[in-house]
Amino acid sequence: MTPFIYFIVSSCSPGSGQNKFETKPNIVLLFADDLGYGDLSVFGHPTIKTPNLDRMAAEGVKLTQFYVAASVCTPSRAGLMTGRLPIRNGMCGGRTVFFPDTEGGLPQEEITMAEILKTKNYATACFGKWHLGHAPAYLPASQGFDEYFGIPYSNDMSPAQNKSEGARNFPPTPLIEGTEIIENEPDQRLLTTRYTEHAVRFIGEHRDNPFFLYLPYTFPHTPLYASENFDGSSKRGLYGDVVQEIDWSVGEILNALKEHNLEENTFIFFTSDNGPWLVMEEDGGSAGILYEGKGSTWEGGMREPAIARFPGRIEAGSICTAVATTLDLLPTFAGLAGAELPADRILDGVDIFPVMTGQKETGKDTVFFYKGRNLFAIRKGAWKAHFVTVVKPYGPDGVTEKHDPPLLFNVETDPSEKYNRAAEHPEIIMDILAIKQRHQAGLVDVPTRIR
Ligand code: MG
Numbered sequence: 509m510t511p512f513i514y515f516i517v518s519s520c521s522p523g524s525g526q527n528k529f530e531t532k533p534n535i536v537l538l539f540a541d542d543l544g545y546g547d548l549s550v551f552g553h554p555t556i557k558t559p560n561l562d563r564m565a566a567e568g569v570k571l572t573q574f575y576v577a578a579s580v581c582t583p584s585r586a587g588l589m590t591g592r593l594p595i596r597n598g599m600c601g602g603r604t605v606f607f608p609d610t611e612g613g614l615p616q617e618e619i620t621m622a623e624i625l626k627t628k629n630y631a632t633a634c635f636g637k638w639h640l641g642h643a644p645a646y647l648p649a650s651q652g653f654d655e656y657f658g659i660p661y662s663n664d665m666s667p668a669q670n671k672s673e674g675a676r677n678f679p680p681t682p683l684i685e686g687t688e689i690i691e692n693e694p695d696q697r698l699l700t701t702r703y704t705e706h707a708v709r710f711i712g713e714h715r716d717n718p719f720f721l722y723l724p725y726t727f728p729h730t731p732l733y734a735s736e737n738f739d740g741s742s743k744r745g746l747y748g749d750v751v752q753e754i755d756w757s758v759g760e761i762l763n764a765l766k767e768h769n770l771e772e773n774t775f776i777f778f779t780s781d782n783g784p785w786l787v788m789e790e791d792g793g794s795a796g797i798l799y800e801g802k803g804s805t806w807e808g809g810m811r812e813p814a815i816a817r818f819p820g821r822i823e824a825g826s827i828c829t830a831v832a833t834t835l836d837l838l839p840t841f842a843g844l845a846g847a848e849l850p851a852d853r854i855l856d857g858v859d860i861f862p863v864m865t866g867q868k869e870t871g872k873d874t875v876f877f878y879k880g881r882n883l884f885a886i887r888k889g890a891w892k893a894h895f896v897t898v899v900k901p902y903g904p905d906g907v908t909e910k911h912d913p914p915l916l917f918n919v920e921t922d923p924s925e926k927y928n929r930a931a932e933h934p935e936i937i938m939d940i941l942a943i944k945q946r947h948q949a950g951l952v953d954v955p956t957r958i959r
Pocket of ligand 1: 541542580581729781782
């Protein structure tokens, strides 16, 4: 091969320069729980300090229009893990999330991002809150993860943590390793530290082979607990302490990658499962300029802070304003690993790596906002139409309001969804209603699994 031809070949390959494209990159996915759009300093919070996440953004890309698949834990995680809207596999509706007395979980037939990366011999681990089924048959071990350590569902579901009638007969909060309960009602102040220790160990153990590390933090879901080192560290109170401890954890992971000389060959992504739990008042987060939070299909419920870093591949300090979602991460990871996508099922996302690197302007510019099994809103391009809204997501009866014609907001000029433009743009509403009709015509009715 002549040097000239070599130049052409390498310039056409992403990441050319150090033959990095020949190596399957490590993938680290950091996933907070109930963190709002406005809760990181790099996303504008005035009194929470997140220097490590801020650094990740300064060395990578900040995504400002990034969404999740649902505004509560279980369906959001089902979308993340499978790249499919939860309506396609029954992972929405019913009791909204899995509870300690749930017997089921994410269907075995679903293909998770871990299973896809296993086809390329990635070592895989999940350390944290799974919430896709806690019976042994549904734990991460059955969904492509070599290792698991964590509380398998929310941290507020045991009688010790929850005084409500519903929690009275639930078991103590389990801490699981692999498929075994190793502790009951573990000290939650130590959870972020313990997840982080496992993550750092896993990175060291697999420094010579490609790995996928998924770290779904238990916090800042309530009840809030911070370790001694972070308790009282923030002007924002306990919520800020907890977020600052997650930021510390991110720093430990960045340090471990650096220590093992893996920074240049590791793609890291940080986001959260849904917006802030506003009814928790000061123990809940902030959606910043976005309206509402967890449990709603307003922007605050489903738009999340997101940061990606991949030195040499993603431009340092860049900002990506393209519309993207957690449904895009499975195809993106598959693309990075050179893995095949399943051809026998509908995937709802696309590979957004070219969007994060600025090679492409848009990914999939349509977002479906489901509340349980009902489609409440659709975003297409800059416009979002609400067919139904919840009046108070955690208020009495979760009262909903129907809108005909739909409410219509330009969420690029009006991210706070304040000014309804429906009367001025009937043609945009027609367009979005046509998208809705096509989408719903393509759905197969699958009963809810969330019981
Ligand atoms: Mg959550």
